[in-house]
Every structure is written in structure tokens, then in C-alpha cells.
Amino acid sequence: EAGVAQSPRYKIIEKRQSVAFWCNPISGHATLYWYQQILGQGPKLLIQFQNNGVVDDSQLPKDRFSAERLKGVDSTLKIQPAKLEDSAVYLCASSPITSAHEQYFGPGTRLTVT
Amino acid sequence: DQQVKQNSPSLSVQEGRISILNCDYTNSMFDYFLWYKKYPAEGPTFLISISSIKDKNEDGRFTVFLNKSAKHLSLHIVPSQPGDSAVYFCAALSGGYQKVTFGTGTKLQVIP
Numbered sequence: 001e002a003g004v005a006q007s008p009r010y011k012i013i014e015k016r017q018s019v020a021f022w023c024n025p026i027s028g029h030a031t032l033y034w035y036q037q038i039l040g041q042g043p044k045l046l047i048q049f050q051n052n053g054v055v056d057d058s059q060l061p062k063d064r065f066s067a068e069r070l071k072g073v074d075s076t077l078k079i080q081p082a083k084l085e086d087s088a089v090y091l092c093a094s095s096p097i098t099s100a101h102e103q104y105f106g107p108g109t110r111l112t113v114t
Numbered sequence: 115d116q117q118v119k120q121n122s123p124s125l126s127v128q129e130g131r132i133s134i135l136n137c138d139y140t141n142s143m144f145d146y147f148l149w150y151k152k153y154p155a156e157g158p159t160f161l162i163s164i165s166s167i168k169d170k171n172e173d174g175r176f177t178v179f180l181n182k183s184a185k186h187l188s189l190h191i192v193p194s195q196p197g198d199s200a201v202y203f204c205a206a207l208s209g210g211y212q213k214v215t216f217g218t219g220t221k222l223q224v225i226p
Contacts, residue, residue: 091157105159
């Protein structure tokens with residue numbers, strides 16, 4: 001069974017530029033999560049999708065971050081414009097709809113904003 | 115407001131000994147607790163979980179204990195192996211959509 005795929009693995013941009021991350025969850029997993037992990041901290045949930053609907057985006061900075069999950073499968077997370085404090089690893093995870101505790105994570109995208 | 119806390123940023127243990135990783139929480143509405151393990155440059159991997167209605171769950175070398183009155187859980191690894199060296203995150207689930215809140219992590223080093 002293929003795992004959660006993310007791309008790119010690394011990205012360096014200047015502040016005020018825009019960036020997009022892509023995630024392909026495990027086949028059949030209805031729930032998809034985007035987390036931000038700043039160095040030395042635990043992952044922080046940015047947005048949670050169930051199929052193609054958003055169920056939690058309370059910690060997503062909506063003035064600059066946006067995410068979509070078209071057709072309930074792949075998802076993209078966009079930052080526009082980026083700030084220095086957005087430097088972090090962005091993790092995508094997926095889980096079956098009945099087992100939220102069994103989240104499977106992708107390798108993450110390390111973003112550096114200079 | 116840090117609802118899930120791991121107060122020890124790092125821990126060193128000799129191979130073969132017991133590793134005990136601790137976690138405290140503040141939200142009594144959490145209904146499931148999890149431990150994840152993370153190697154460098156990889157995403158976290160699920161290790162073991164425990165429901166809030168239980169006080170112990172065991173899976174091979176890994177045992178999680180839950181003390182609800184103290185709002186405290188711990189992960190025991192016996193015996194510890196060098197391959198267990200990683201960052202361990204405590205996490206908790208709450209709400210109808212099972213939102214996961216992570217702690218800050220504890221870096222475990224198992225010394226051969």
C-alpha cells in the first residue's frame with residue numbers, strides 16, 4: 001500500500017513570495033490533515049478535510065493561507081504572501097473516516113522563507 | 115494555551131533499560147491519547163494509543179499508562195533498543211471530528 005505522498009520535499013523562497021504544497025493521501029482515506037511543525041514544537045493542525053469538505057480550519061491564518069481538496073482526493077496548501085515565521089515543515093496526513101487516531105503522515109515539505 | 119505538554123525535551127537511556135516518556139494534559143474532554151514516533155526527515159508514525167476509559171494498553175515492548183485523575187500519561191519502552199532513538203510525540207483527540215493536539219515532543223537517545 002502506497003503511503004502519503006508530498007511534494008516538493010524542500011522549498012526556499014523569499015518573503016512576500018507565494019508557494020504551494022501538494023499532498024496525495026492513502027487511497028480510500030476520507031480524512032486529510034495539514035499540519036505546520038515549527039522547529040522544536042509539535043505539529044499544529046492547520047486544516048482538516050473530510051472528503052472534500054472542511055471540518056476544522058480554526059488555526060489556519062486565512063489572510064495568507066488557503067487549502068483545497070478537489071474531488072476529495074489530492075490536496076494543495078498555498079501560502080501567499082509568505083512571511084519569515086512561516087518557515088517550518090508542512091506535514092500532510094490522512095486517516096480512515098472511522099479511525100482518526102490512525103493518522104498516516106507523509107514525509108513533509110521543509111519550507112525556508114528568507 | 116498548550117493543552118498537551120511534554121516537559122522533558124530530551125532523555126538518554128542505556129540499551130536494555132526502560133525508557134519512560136511523560137505527558138500531561140489539561141483538557142478533560144480528550145477521549146483518546148496517542149504516541150507517535152518521528153525520525154529525522156520523516157513524518158511521524160503512529161506507535162500506540164489508549165482510550166480515555168482505559169488505564170493501560172500494551173503492544174510488545176511498548177506500554178502506555180493513563181492516569182485520568184492526574185491528567186497524565188506515560189509511555190514505557192522495555193527493553194530500549196538503539197533503533198528506538200527518535201522524537202516521541204504525545205497527542206490527544208477531542209471533538210466530533212477527532213481533532214488531534216500534539217505535545218512538543220521528547221527526543222529519546224538509546225545508548226548502545
